[in-house]
Amino acid sequence: xxxxxxxxxxxxxxxxxxxxKGIDINLDPIIEADDRRKALIQEGDNLKSRRNQVSxxxxxxxxxxxxxxxxxxxxxxxxxxxxxxxxxxxxxxxxLTALLLTIPNIPHTSVPIGxxxxxxxxxxxxxxxxxxxxxxxxxxxxTDKFEIVDFSRGSKVTGAGFxxxxxxxxxxxxxxxxxxxxxxxxxxxxxxxxxxxxxEDSARGTGQIPDKEDLMYVVERDQFYMIPTAEVxxxxxxxxxxxxxSDLPVKYAAYTPCFRxxxxxxxxxxxxxxxxxxxxxxxxVKFVHPLKSYDELELLREDAERVLQLLGxxxxxxxMCTGDMGFTQAKKYDLEVWAPGQQKWLEVSSCSNFESFQAxxxxxxxRPDNGGxxxxxxxxxxxxxxxxRVVAALIEHYQTPEGKIIIPKVLQQYTKFEVIG
RNA sequence: GGAGAGCUGGCUGAGUGGUCGAAAGCGGCGGUCUUGAAAACCGUUAUAGCCUCCGGGCUAUCGGGGGUUCGAAUCCCUCGCUCUCCGCCA
Numbered sequence: 001x002x003x004x005x006x007x008x009x010x011x012x013x014x015x016x017x018x019x020x021k022g023i024d025i026n027l028d029p030i031i032e033a034d035d036r037r038k039a040l041i042q043e044g045d046n047l048k049s050r051r052n053q054v055s056x057x058x059x060x061x062x063x064x065x066x067x068x069x070x071x072x073x074x075x076x077x078x079x080x081x082x083x084x085x086x087x088x089x090x091x092x093x094x095x096l097t098a099l100l101l102t103i104p105n106i107p108h109t110s111v112p113i114g115x116x117x118x119x120x121x122x123x124x125x126x127x128x129x130x131x132x133x134x135x136x137x138x139x140x141x142x143t144d145k146f147e148i149v150d151f152s153r154g155s156k157v158t159g160a161g162f163x164x165x166x167x168x169x170x171x172x173x174x175x176x177x178x179x180x181x182x183x184x185x186x187x188x189x190x191x192x193x194x195x196x197x198x199x200e201d202s203a204r205g206t207g208q209i210p211d212k213e214d215l216m217y218v219v220e221r222d223q224f225y226m227i228p229t230a231e232v233x234x235x236x237x238x239x240x241x242x243x244x245x246s247d248l249p250v251k252y253a254a255y256t257p258c259f260r261x262x263x264x265x266x267x268x269x270x271x272x273x274x275x276x277x278x279x280x281x282x283x284x285v286k287f288v289h290p291l292k293s294y295d296e297l298e299l300l301r302e303d304a305e306r307v308l309q310l311l312g313x314x315x316x317x318x319x320m321c322t323g324d325m326g327f328t329q330a331k332k333y334d335l336e337v338w339a340p341g342q343q344k345w346l347e348v349s350s351c352s353n354f355e356s357f358q359a360x361x362x363x364x365x366x367r368p369d370n371g372g373x374x375x376x377x378x379x380x381x382x383x384x385x386x387x388x389r390v391v392a393a394l395i396e397h398y399q400t401p402e403g404k405i406i407i408p409k410v411l412q413q414y415t416k417f418e419v420i421g
Numbered sequence: 422g423g424a425g426a427g428c429u430g431g432c433u434g435a436g437u438g439g440u441c442g443a444a445a446g447c448g449g450c451g452g453u454c455u456u457g458a459a460a461a462c463c464g465u466u467a468u469a470g471c472c473u474c475c476g477g478g479c480u481a482u483c484g485g486g487g488g489u490u491c492g493a494a495u496c497c498c499u500c501g502c503u504c505u506c507c508g509c510c511a
Contacts, residue, residue: 045479
C-alpha cells in the first residue's frame with residue numbers, strides 16, 4: 001500500500017498512476033476517512049490526557065486517605081466518551097486500511113504507458129530461433145512418447161494440472177532445480193527452503209489477499225493458504241523486522257512447489273506443461289536500499305536471463321506496460337522463452353520492483369548506518385525460473401529429427417544422462 | 422490430542438492495581454583520560470500517531486485482540502507462540 005501522507009500530498013500522481021494501470025480509484029473517501037480519524041485522535045487524546053491527570057490525582061488522594069469519589073464521578077462521562085471514540089476509531093481505521101489497499105502502486109517513470117500486452121516493449125532478444133528441416137513436435141507429444149510426464153495419472157490422482165514427472169522427467173526436474181539454485185548461490189543469493197503453506201497475515205503481506213484470493217488454494221479449516229509463489233513465504237520472512245543497512249542487499253533464492261487455482265483461465269494454453277495447478281519454481285527475492293532498487297532490478301533480471309543463456313534457450317525480455325503490469329508492481333520485466341514445437345513464447349520469469357509498497361504493508365525497515373530513523377526497504381522478486389515452461393521449451397528446442405531429446409551440456413552434470421530416447 | 426509453566430526495551434532480567442515507557446546488568450553511541458588502544462569514569466540509548474507559535478506538547482505501545490477499573494505490564498476473557506511432561510508419529 002501507499003503512504004497516506006504521500007497520497008494526500010500527491011493526489012494527482014496517485015490518480016494518474018492508477019489510470020495508467022487501467023484502475024479506477026476514488027481518493028475522496030480516503031481523505032474523508034483520514035480526516036475523521038484525525039478528528040477522533042485529537043478528541044480522544046485530549047480526553048485521555050485529562051483522564052491520566054485525574055487518575056494521578058485519585059492516586060494521590062487515596063494515598064493521603066482522602067475521599068476521591070467526587071473526582072471519580074466526574075470521570076464517568078469522560079470514560080464513556082473515550083470508549084465511544086475508541087470503538088469508532090476501530091471502524092474508521094479498518095475502513096481506511098481497506099480503502100488504502102484498493103490503491104495500486106504507482107508505475108515508475110520509465111514504464112511505457114499502455115493498455116494491453118501488445119503495448120509491452122521488447123527490450124532484448126537472445127539466441128537464434130531455429131528453423132529446422134523437420135517438423136517439430138510440441139512437448140506433450142514427446143513427454144507422452146518417452147513417458148516422462150504422466151498427465152492422465154495426475155488427473156486420476158488429483159485433477160487436471162497436477163502431472164506426475166516420471167523417470168528421466170523427474171530427474172530432469174530435479175536437475176533444473178539444482179542448477180537454478182546453484183547458479184543463484186554463485187550470484188550471492190542465500191538459499192532458503194520455506195514453508196509452502198502460510199497464514200493469513202503473510203498472505204495479506206504480499207498482497208495475495210484481499211484482491212487475489214481466488215488465485216490460491218485455501219486450507220480453510222486452519223485458515224492457511226497454499227503459496228502461489230515462494231515470494232509469499234520468503235518476503236514475509238522479514239515481516240515486522242528492522243534490517244541493518246550494512247546487510248543490504250539481502251538476497252534469497254528458494255525452491256518451492258507453487259499452487260495456483262487458475263480459476264477462469266480454462267480453455268487457453270492448457271495443453272501439456274503450459275499451465276498447471278502445481279508447479280516447481282526457484283524464486284529470487286531481494287530486500288534493498290530504496291536508492292538502489294532500480295539498479296538491483298536490472299541485476300535481478302540479468303540473473304534470471306543468465307540461466308536461459310546457459311541452457312542455450314532463445315528468449316526475449318519484455319518491459320511490461322502500465323496496463324499489463326499488475327497492482328503491486330512499480331516496474332516489471334517478463335522473460336519469455338521460445339517454444340519451437342508450439343511456435344510461441346512462454347513466460348518463464350517475471351522480475352519486479354515493488355519499491356516500498358510491500359515493505360509498508362509488511363513493516364520491513366532498515367536502520368541507517370548513520371543512526372537515523374528506520375526507513376522502509378524496497379522489495380524485489382523474480383522467478384529464476386519457473387520449471388514447467390522451461391522444461392517444455394527445452395524439450396521442444398532440443399528435439400532431434402530422430403525424435404530424441406538432447407540434454408544441454410550444462411545440465412548433464414546434474415541429470416547424469418545426455419539424451420532422452 | 423491431554424496436563425502444566427511461560428511470553429517485559431537490541432539482549433539478559435526485575436516489576437502482581439497508582440507518575441512504570443518500565444529497575445539493574447550487558448551491548449550500542451558520544452565524551453573525559455591515553456602517543457594509540459584497553460580499563461575506568463561521565464553522559465546518552467525504543468517505535469508510531471496527532472497537534473505545533475517548530476521550543477516542544479500530548480497519546481498509544483510490556484506476545485496479538487477484547488474486557489474490568491477513576492487508573493492495567495500487573496486482574497478477567499480470547500487467540501497465537503515458546504518450554505516441560507504424557508500420548509501419537511515421518
